[in-house]
Amino acid sequence: xxxxxxxxxxxxxxxxxxxxxxxxxxxxxxxxxxxxxxxxxxxxxxxxxxxxxxxxxxxxxxxxxxxxxxxxxxxxxxxxxxxxxxxxxxxxxxxxxxxxxxxxxxxxxxxxxxxxxxxxxxxxxxxxxxxxxxxxxxxxxxxxxxxxxxxxxxxxxxxxxxxxxxxxxxxxxxxxxxxxxxxxxxxxxxxxxxxxxxxxxxxxxxxxxxxxxxxxxxxxxxxxxxxxxxxxxxxxxxxxxxxxxxxxxxxxxxxxxxxxxxxxxxxxxxxxxxxxxxxxxxxxxxxxxxxxxxxxxxxxxxxxxxxxxxxxxxxxxxxxxxxxx
Amino acid sequence: xxxxxxxxxxxxxxxxxxxxxxxxxxxxxxxxxxxxxxxxxxxxxxxxxxxxxxxxxxxxxxxxxxxxxxxxxxxxxxxxxxxxxxxxxxxxxxxxxxxxxxxxxxxxxxxxxxxxxxxxxxxxxxxxxxxxxxxxxxxxxxxxxxxxxxxxxxxxxxxxxxxxxxxxxxxxxxxxxxxxxxxxxxxxxxxxxxxxxxxxxxxxxxxxxxxxxxxxxxxxxxxxxxxxxxxxxxxxxxxxxxxxxxxxxxxxxxxxxxxxxxxxxxxxxxxxxxxxxxxxxxxxxxxxxxxxxxxxxxxxxxxxxxxxxxxxxxxxxxxxxxxxx
Numbered sequence: 250x251x252x253x254x255x256x257x258x259x260x261x262x263x264x265x266x267x268x269x270x271x272x273x274x275x276x277x278x279x280x281x282x283x284x285x286x287x288x289x290x291x292x293x294x295x296x297x298x299x300x301x302x303x304x305x306x307x308x309x310x311x312x313x314x315x316x317x318x319x320x321x322x323x324x325x326x327x328x329x330x331x332x333x334x335x336x337x338x339x340x341x342x343x344x345x346x347x348x349x350x351x352x353x354x355x356x357x358x359x360x361x362x363x364x365x366x367x368x369x370x371x372x373x374x375x376x377x378x379x380x381x382x383x384x385x386x387x388x389x390x391x392x393x394x395x396x397x398x399x400x401x402x403x404x405x406x407x408x409x410x411x412x413x414x415x416x417x418x419x420x421x422x423x424x425x426x427x428x429x430x431x432x433x434x435x436x437x438x439x440x441x442x443x444x445x446x447x448x449x450x451x452x453x454x455x456x457x458x459x460x461x462x463x464x465x466x467x468x469x470x471x472x473x474x475x476x477x478x479x480x481x482x483x484x485x486x487x488x489x490x491x492x493x494x495x496x497x498x499x500x501x502x503x504x505x506x507x508x509x510x511x512x513x514x515x516x517x518x519x520x521x522x523x524x525x526x527x528x529x530x531x532x533x534x535x536x537x538x539x540x541x542x543x544x545x546x547x548x549x550x551x552x553x554x555x556x557x558x559x560x561x562x563x564x565x566x567x568x569x570x571x572x573x574x
Numbered sequence: 575x576x577x578x579x580x581x582x583x584x585x586x587x588x589x590x591x592x593x594x595x596x597x598x599x600x601x602x603x604x605x606x607x608x609x610x611x612x613x614x615x616x617x618x619x620x621x622x623x624x625x626x627x628x629x630x631x632x633x634x635x636x637x638x639x640x641x642x643x644x645x646x647x648x649x650x651x652x653x654x655x656x657x658x659x660x661x662x663x664x665x666x667x668x669x670x671x672x673x674x675x676x677x678x679x680x681x682x683x684x685x686x687x688x689x690x691x692x693x694x695x696x697x698x699x700x701x702x703x704x705x706x707x708x709x710x711x712x713x714x715x716x717x718x719x720x721x722x723x724x725x726x727x728x729x730x731x732x733x734x735x736x737x738x739x740x741x742x743x744x745x746x747x748x749x750x751x752x753x754x755x756x757x758x759x760x761x762x763x764x765x766x767x768x769x770x771x772x773x774x775x776x777x778x779x780x781x782x783x784x785x786x787x788x789x790x791x792x793x794x795x796x797x798x799x800x801x802x803x804x805x806x807x808x809x810x811x812x813x814x815x816x817x818x819x820x821x822x823x824x825x826x827x828x829x830x831x832x833x834x835x836x837x838x839x840x841x842x843x844x845x846x847x848x849x850x851x852x853x854x855x856x857x858x859x860x861x862x863x864x865x866x867x868x869x870x871x872x873x874x875x876x877x878x879x880x881x882x883x884x885x886x887x888x889x890x891x892x893x894x895x896x897x898x899x
Contacts, residue, residue: 324654333649347672505851523848
């Protein structure tokens with residue numbers, strides 16, 4: 250006997266709630282107790298819905314012809330370029346791209362994803378998970394719409410991911426500072442609990458180790474989130490360090506402000522458009538951000554059109570360049 | 575007798591086509607001859623549909639809870655900031671913001687607007703019209719969903735518009751270069767047929783006139799569209815000019831590349847994040863781009879919730895700042 254597709258009633262029975270409650274959870278309505286919502290989402294997960302069956306069973310109606318991109322911050326030029334690449338691919342597949350920003354808040358990420366997947370019925374989601382992400386959210390929502398992780402990967406969620414070579418890129422940049430003769434290289438970075446931050450810090454440590462230099466925590470400033478944070482952190486290290494590695498483009502702008510007029514070396518992850526205009530040279534870990542976004546979108550459309558291969562992690566290579574000076 | 579609301583059949587009769595054809599035009603389906611589409615759109619216009627009546631008559635169903643922002647290029651930091659401001663307002667009204675880029679193509683603008691308004695049924699549109707825009711497109715589509723123009727205004731379309739003080743900003747910047755002692759000020763700009771470009775060029779001319787200086791076309795390079803275009807244009811003027819006014823941030827980056835190592839003065843429209851890091855001073859026409867986007871979105875939501883005042887044009891003031899050096 251062919252397996253019967255689960256219905257809203259099956260989910261309701263498994264969760265011990267009424268079908269109306271399942272519908273309210275699915276439609277992401279307000280005033281549903283957290284425990285009730287969790288029970289329904291658990292029931293959906295436990296019933297082992299095949300994704301499309303779940304969509305058909307609980308979400309009758311047409312495709313929205315829309316995919317979503319949930320990023321950290323639309324103003325950062327890295328995300329603008331990623332958005333541009335993803336939008337072009339979406340358009341080539343006759344889909345619109347909806348862009349929303351988490352601003353690094355897990356609550357916002359959760360609300361956005363539920364709204365996009367359950368209520369607005371987007372056909373797929375590209376998501377940059379926030380730092381404090383919980384695996385259940387992505388695991389459960391990815392049963393309703395294919396999900397591809399971008400830039401960061403939450404542990405244990407079976408979905409495609411497209412990331413940069415964070416560790417290798419950071420290692421090469423720090424090695425370049427070492428080759429330029431610097432020995433006391435400071436690290437200015439963001440959140441070390443996200444995979445990008447953790448991997449870049451690991452690349453920094455690896456470069457020091459290979460050069461036979463000790464890792465000195467006094468030269469490391471983490472948890473900077475804005476240009477001003479990074480500027481303050483780097484200014485405080487000016488007497489201690491002879492060079493700086495900034496772990497992203499925001500950190501880099503802050504470091505550049507701090508080192509103005511000094512002879513400190515600077516290297517950073519991410520490209521910076523104006524680097525060629527600077528009066529001193531800077532070493533940058535570059536990559537094609539638009540191609541990165543486009544590649545993630547292509548993986549998403551492959552899943553949306555039925556690709557059934559095991560989830561894979563795709564690593565984009567980086568290129569070291571020296572600019573300015 | 576109260577006026578009866580027009581139906582799809584009324585439109586079909588007026589256009590001389592079948593109701594099915596009206597439906598196909600409204601749903602923006604393919605393989606409809608341009609003349610047929612034009613006839614139906616004309617009929618809709620001629621019947622003088624009150625917007626909401628039209629929506630109810632021809633587009634039954636719920637609100638999409640989505641508004642659209644149609645911009646030129648998502649990668650430009652100006653548009654990223656505008657998007658960020660508009661997204662926050664949309665979210666505060668429980669709407670999603672869909673962002674799409676015209677890449678300065680009228681065909682793309684037309685296809686995007688039809689898709690968004692007629693097929694995807696967005697509740698409202700913020701649009702930056704392309705240079706060669708045709709008034710009919712906006713006039714007709716704005717009967718289906720409120721439309722607010724951003725940054726540029728097509729002539730003769732009765733809709734709200736939010737623009738910058740382009741002429742005043744450019745005039746102040748050029749006056750500043752004159753006060754710095756420059757006399758042969760070059761102008762590097764984009765498309766002079768869009769209202770922003772035209773107004774900024776007018777501001778440049780006005781500043782020269784007030785200073786009793788002649789307008790010299792040999793110092794003016796228009797129709798630059800990329801950083802490289804601007805760099806080439808400015809490089810060609812290095813022997814002729816003692817200062818440059820760039821009419822937007824892309825033009826400015828090109829000019830900055832061209833003047834590296836020279837003593838030419840530089841002023842530009844738009845803020846530039848890295849200006850403080852430059853080795854020479856630069857005068858910038860700044861404004862709050864996020865507030866600009868937010869203000870346009872607020873006007874759109876006012877229209878969507880029934881504001882019935884005459885269309886108005888809102889001009890955002892600019893502030894001159896000197897950075898770097």
